[in-house]
Amino acid sequence: MPVFRIILIILLCLLQYRLWFGENSISEYFxxxxxxxxxxxxxxxxxxxxxxxxxxxxxxxxxxxxIEERARNELGLISPGEIFYRVIPKHQ
Incomplete structure (x- = not known):
């Protein structure tokens, strides 16, 4: 009877080891x-x-x-009849 208990305790320890440190353990889960x-x-x-x-x-x-807004911003579109003004800052 005591041998059976020892075997069960060892088996429990092995399963606990695998649960905490083995493959697919709790730490790996986290x-x-x-x-x-x-x-x-x-x-x-x-x-x-x-x-x-x-x-x-x-x-x-x-x-x-x-489309027109994008063309104005990215490509510098000027429609017919519009006047283009370039403002240059003084500090340059």
Whole structure:
């Protein structure tokens, strides 16, 4: 009978060791959990960026004003009949 108890205690210790320090242990679980949280935050940021890009695309598809504004800002568009003024700061 005492041999059976000793075997059970040893078996319990081995299982506890595997639970705390072995493969797929609790510490590894917590490390993976923190990685998952980081990836969720990154995904939320990317989702927000994608929403902004989608709104920008929809605006470009629907409105001529958005295309014209972009052309003015990025390409220096001047429409016929407009006068272009360049303002140069004094300190240059």
């Amino acid at each position: 490390k993976l959990q923190s990685k998952v949280e980081g990836i969720k935050i990154e995904n939320d940021n990317l989702l927000q960026r994608n929403k902004l890009i989608t709104a920008d695309i929809a605006d470009l598809k629907l409105g001529k004003e958005a």
